[in-house]
Amino acid sequence: MPEISLHKPYPASAVTEWDYTTEVAVIGFGAAGACAAIEAADAGAQVMLFERNSGSGGASGLSGGEIYIGGGGGTDVQRAAGFEDSTEDFAAYLKAAGGPCADEAKCDLYAAEALNHFAWLKAQGVPYRGNYLPGKHIEPTDDSTLIWSGSEAAAPFCDLAKPAPRGHVIQHMGWGGGRPLVDILEASARAKGVEVVADARAVALIRDDERIVGVVVRIDNQNRFVRASKGVVLATGGFVFNEEMRRKHCPDTFKLNDPIGDKDDGAGILLGMGAGGDAIHMDQFFTTCPWTMPESHAYGVFVNAQGQRFINEDCYHGRVSRCAVDQPGGKVYLLLDNAHFVQPMDFARMSIAGTGDTWEEVEGELELPKGTLSATMAVYNDHAREGRDPLFGKRPPILTPLDQGPFVALELNFQTSYFSFFTLGGLRTSTRGEVLDRAGQPVSGLFAAGRCTSGLPAWGHGYSSGMSLADCTFFGRQAGRAAAG
Numbered sequence: 001m002p003e004i005s006l007h008k009p010y011p012a013s014a015v016t017e018w019d020y021t022t023e024v025a026v027i028g029f030g031a032a033g034a035c036a037a038i039e040a041a042d043a044g045a046q047v048m049l050f051e052r053n054s055g056s057g058g059a060s061g062l063s064g065g066e067i068y069i070g071g072g073g074g075t076d077v078q079r080a081a082g083f084e085d086s087t088e089d090f091a092a093y094l095k096a097a098g099g100p101c102a103d104e105a106k107c108d109l110y111a112a113e114a115l116n117h118f119a120w121l122k123a124q125g126v127p128y129r130g131n132y133l134p135g136k137h138i139e140p141t142d143d144s145t146l147i148w149s150g151s152e153a154a155a156p157f158c159d160l161a162k163p164a165p166r167g168h169v170i171q172h173m174g175w176g177g178g179r180p181l182v183d184i185l186e187a188s189a190r191a192k193g194v195e196v197v198a199d200a201r202a203v204a205l206i207r208d209d210e211r212i213v214g215v216v217v218r219i220d221n222q223n224r225f226v227r228a229s230k231g232v233v234l235a236t237g238g239f240v241f242n243e244e245m246r247r248k249h250c251p252d253t254f255k256l257n258d259p260i261g262d263k264d265d266g267a268g269i270l271l272g273m274g275a276g277g278d279a280i281h282m283d284q285f286f287t288t289c290p291w292t293m294p295e296s297h298a299y300g301v302f303v304n305a306q307g308q309r310f311i312n313e314d315c316y317h318g319r320v321s322r323c324a325v326d327q328p329g330g331k332v333y334l335l336l337d338n339a340h341f342v343q344p345m346d347f348a349r350m351s352i353a354g355t356g357d358t359w360e361e362v363e364g365e366l367e368l369p370k371g372t373l374s375a376t377m378a379v380y381n382d383h384a385r386e387g388r389d390p391l392f393g394k395r396p397p398i399l400t401p402l403d404q405g406p407f408v409a410l411e412l413n414f415q416t417s418y419f420s421f422f423t424l425g426g427l428r429t430s431t432r433g434e435v436l437d438r439a440g441q442p443v444s445g446l447f448a449a450g451r452c453t454s455g456l457p458a459w460g461h462g463y464s465s466g467m468s469l470a471d472c473t474f475f476g477r478q479a480g481r482a483a484a485g
Helices: 031-042 076-080 087-101 104-123 178-191 243-249 251-255 267-274 295-299 317-325 359-365 373-384 467-484
Strands: 020-027 047-050 066-068 167-169 195-197 201-208 211-219 222-234 285-288 301-304 331-337 351-356 407-413 420-423 434-436 442-448
Touching (some): 031 178, 031 222, 047 222, 087 104, 201 267, 222 467, 243 251, 301 373, 351 359, 359 373, 442 467
Parallel strands (some): 047 195
Antiparallel strands (some): 201 211, 301 331, 331 407, 351 407
């Protein structure tokens, strides 16, 4: 008998009996899998969805339920708040946020279709209150809709695209809107006749000649063979919990100790690679330490272990954190004055490393060479009083002098502070969700969406909140429709 493996498709000729027969098989019941199943069912296909857990969720169910939406002149929520958002600006921002990893075709397509996608989400039953919450927030603590969720208003992004807030959050009191979002998508999928099989872990794809025609799933310790006549959609998440894959592809994540996800062990990526798919940007990851809680800390200044600034602190908290992890010395310091210091959240695990009535005293407490941190702050404050930051382009109102003593340096240590992280690299896919091989050609019968692919949130230094759910819901739909077709 051939081996059943993530790394090599099982030959269809060796299947003696099919345990399940369907047209489209979706693997993974997070938001990407749910949207793929909904769209495939709407296209008239028979759909079965297999989930290794006992119910839906995935990383989407652990999220804040925020989706990055704009373009077309703006959503109804953006326009009501006085923001115009052209498709061109939206696409330009997505490409800038994708940096050297940006898939321009995906950026252009999503920017053109995002308003239609927003209408589609509402049609599935996703509720939005419709109001705008100004300020710098990680997630709304109430049921507000629209927030600034990226680096839109910060350099260099604000010079490349007209800024607008684009984070659209499901109407839900408090944090954790991802769970009700997935619940709504699950209800829609089930109402459309999608058959869900839980506690079923995908262990191999099945190939007939050059086409993927099914999947082997393990249920109750038995291998079950699933025939999928039209296609298989992988929606299995990233690989943050696969230490072997991280060592091989994304070793910088071992600086950090707080992975976030569900069963993100890279299984779908391995299945796709085994079938001939190309995995790209596998070194990319997102990380953040929640230093902007309380919000006043956004007015602080970051320096590395040498006392030097490295970022404009008004950009997205994840971009700041990702750039921080690039710094030498295993830690960075957040500098604050008495006007902006509030005790940080306990779960951030940020400690006070130094205090003083002058920046020179703080420099001494941190045991930095004389004239390092103090000179950094002298240059910063001199320019901040003039309303400019010639080194990094930080903008008012977050650009403000830190000159009201006493002063404090908070330590963010990569090993001990709460730097949550997840992987961003994955299978290369077309805008239709087809898994592509190294020559850029589709692997016949195989589709993928969400974090097992390299999608809109492709570059850790340019991530914006809501991009993952935008990517997995929209391109999940694309993959489902293509598989059904």
